[in-house]
Amino acid sequence: MSVSVENLSAEFSDELHQINRRNTRFVKIAEEEGFSQLAKFFRAILASATVRSKLILTGMIAHAEEDPNYFICPHCGLVFMLGAPDKCPVDETLGTLFERIS
Numbered sequence: 001m002s003v004s005v006e007n008l009s010a011e012f013s014d015e016l017h018q019i020n021r022r023n024t025r026f027v028k029i030a031e032e033e034g035f036s037q038l039a040k041f042f043r044a045i046l047a048s049a050t051v052r053s054k055l056i057l058t059g060m061i062a063h064a065e066e067d068p069n070y071f072i073c074p075h076c077g078l079v080f081m082l083g084a085p086d087k088c089p090v091d092e093t094l095g096t097l098f099e100r101i102s
């Protein structure tokens with residue numbers, strides 16, 4: 001079976017869309033049950049996930065042809081290529097604590 005990068009990207013995109021749709025259900029439930037602050041929090045998480053999904057999909061095709069190492073902040077999930085920073089710019093986690101994906 002041969003799968004193209006475009007096919008794999010499309011399937012991944014569908015999966016992310018389904019995850020977002022399922023999570024949207026929690027916003028509705030929180031609103032219906034009177035947890036307006038929690039509903040707002042869920043909407044913020046979904047908005048963040050949507051941005052990340054777009055970045056992932058944009059990067060997926062470009063990264064299919066490259067072979068960099070990735071470094072993931074264990075606290076916020078920020079992804080760096082090639083090397084970890086001295087400190088995470090979001091939460092100042094030391095770069096030595098980043099998870100290396102190679």
Ligand SMILES: [Zn+2]
Pocket residue numbers: 073074075076077078088089090091092093
């Ligand atoms: Zn971080």
